[in-house]
Every structure is written in C-alpha cells, then in structure tokens.
Amino acid sequence: MEPEFPLAGELAAVFAGTSGLLLSAEAVHTALRLITSVAVETFPNNAGAGVTLLDPDGVLITAAATDAQVERADALQYERGRGPCMTAWEEHRVVHVPDVTRDERWPEWSGAVGATGVRAVLSAPLVAGARSLGAIKVYAHEAEVFGAREEHLLTMYAAQAATLLLHLRTAEDARRISDDLKHALRARDVVSLAKGVLMARHGVSERTAFLMLADSARDKGATIGQTAERLIAPRPGG
Structure with missing residues (x-):
C-alpha cells in the first residue's frame, strides 16, 4: 500500500x-x-x-x-x-x-x-x-x-x-535573544566594574562615578559601555 x-x-x-x-x-x-x-x-x-x-x-x-x-x-x-x-x-x-x-x-x-x-x-x-x-x-x-x-x-x-x-x-x-541578553548583561557588568574603579580611585559615590563615565563618554563621542571597557582594559606593561 x-x-x-x-x-x-x-x-x-x-x-x-x-x-x-x-x-x-x-x-x-x-x-x-x-x-x-x-x-x-x-x-x-x-x-x-x-x-x-x-x-x-x-x-x-x-x-x-x-x-x-x-x-x-x-x-x-x-x-x-x-x-x-x-x-x-x-x-x-x-x-x-x-x-x-x-x-x-x-x-x-x-x-x-x-x-x-x-x-x-x-x-x-x-x-x-x-x-x-x-x-x-x-x-x-x-x-x-x-x-x-x-x-x-x-x-x-x-x-x-x-x-x-x-x-x-x-x-x-x-x-x-539569548545572545542579546548576554551582551546586555556583559555591558551592565562592565559599567558596574568601571564605576567601582572610579569610586576606589577618586573616593566618590556610585552616582558620581556614573556621571564621570557619562561625561567622559560624551567628550570622546563614545557610548558609556565603550568608555567603561576602555577604563577596565589591562594597561600595556601593567
């Protein structure tokens, strides 16, 4: 059949x-x-x-x-x-x-x-x-x-x-969607880490650290995420 x-x-x-x-x-x-x-x-x-x-x-x-x-x-x-x-x-x-x-x-x-x-x-x-x-x-x-x-x-x-x-x-x-979420979480973690670096380096509050990131990003024509990445990136010979 x-x-x-x-x-x-x-x-x-x-x-x-x-x-x-x-x-x-x-x-x-x-x-x-x-x-x-x-x-x-x-x-x-x-x-x-x-x-x-x-x-x-x-x-x-x-x-x-x-x-x-x-x-x-x-x-x-x-x-x-x-x-x-x-x-x-x-x-x-x-x-x-x-x-x-x-x-x-x-x-x-x-x-x-x-x-x-x-x-x-x-x-x-x-x-x-x-x-x-x-x-x-x-x-x-x-x-x-x-x-x-x-x-x-x-x-x-x-x-x-x-x-x-x-x-x-x-x-x-x-x-x-999973990839987008991973990128979003990665960006959030990078910004948080960069804020921590600024808080420790300058003795400022979390809000002030974020404003410092935002100001730096605006001056360089970059996003906050890109600015945060550069801030926490290992320095040559460091």
Whole structure:
C-alpha cells in the first residue's frame, strides 16, 4: 500500500540533516536548500524548484532556488506584484498553472515567464499554524505535467516543510535573544566594574562615578559601555 505521504522519509532526512544546526546562522539556509533539492527529485519533468519567504522587512524574496531560471520566474512575479506563488501565499491554497500560455489570471506575468521557457507551475503555501511563511513552487518546461496527485503531494510537503522552517526560525530567534541578553548583561557588568574603579580611585559615590563615565563618554563621542571597557582594559606593561 502506497504511503499517504510519500515524501515523509525524504523530509525526515531533511530534519536529520539540520538537527545539529538548530542554533546555527546557516540552519534555515541549509534546510531550504535541502527542501528544494528534495522537491526537484520528487516531481517528474520539472525545471526547478524554489521557496519564497518574507524577509525581515516584510518583502517577498526567493530564499532558495535550484537554478537561475527559478529565480527569474519568481522575480517576474515580484516585479509585477502578481503571480501563482504570491497568490498561493496570500490565499493559503495550492495554485496550479497547467499551461502559462493559456492562463489568464496574471496575463503580464504569464506572457513574461513564457518567454523564459516556463510552461507550467505548481505552488503551495508554507503555512504553520496561523503563520503563513511563504510558498514553495516547482516549474516545468512542458505544459500539463502536473496533476491532482502532484497537487496533493506538494500540499503535504509544504505543510511539513513549513513546520520545519518555523521550528528552525524559533530556535534561531531564541539564540538571537539569548545572545542579546548576554551582551546586555556583559555591558551592565562592565559599567558596574568601571564605576567601582572610579569610586576606589577618586573616593566618590556610585552616582558620581556614573556621571564621570557619562561625561567622559560624551567628550570622546563614545557610548558609556565603550568608555567603561576602555577604563577596565589591562594597561600595556601593567
């Protein structure tokens, strides 16, 4: 009996391949490359696959693509503000274009992408819970190569891929917050130590020591943290 989700094993391999990278800056990029590679190997007669995501500024970008033609086909959508991948993302549904030369939903994009050699497109939204992360798509050079089975397959794959990406992003956010907190605590400790040095050196109160740091920072055009770092740094030959 054929499994309900034939890509389960391949996607499990993607998880395994990135499990040791959850706190790495390359984790999401690595996962995206694996996701698009699996898509290319799974869908027959395709011309490449890609993933569209929102960047930190809320702009749609091609975060991963198997080749330059995928990037160009995507760019034509972004330039025109319309297309199958953008519609899949916005409407949270699979969008199938059996033949771009006969599709009338996005005439400007269809005409432009047809000139690149793309004839068919299948795109599914990357939705995890209530979050729409973007869309995954496969292109083809021949019309009518994708059917109902491929639509279902890409829908299931997109759901699992979205869960993976959300997990990686959550881990990356946690790492970034942890790093920011460490930096903040380090800065606080440095300032406290510098105040202690000034209090001992000049016999002043904690408040006066802080004001001395602030005045010095202003005179040097630096932050209080930078001034404190210089104050407590070991002196050459000291």
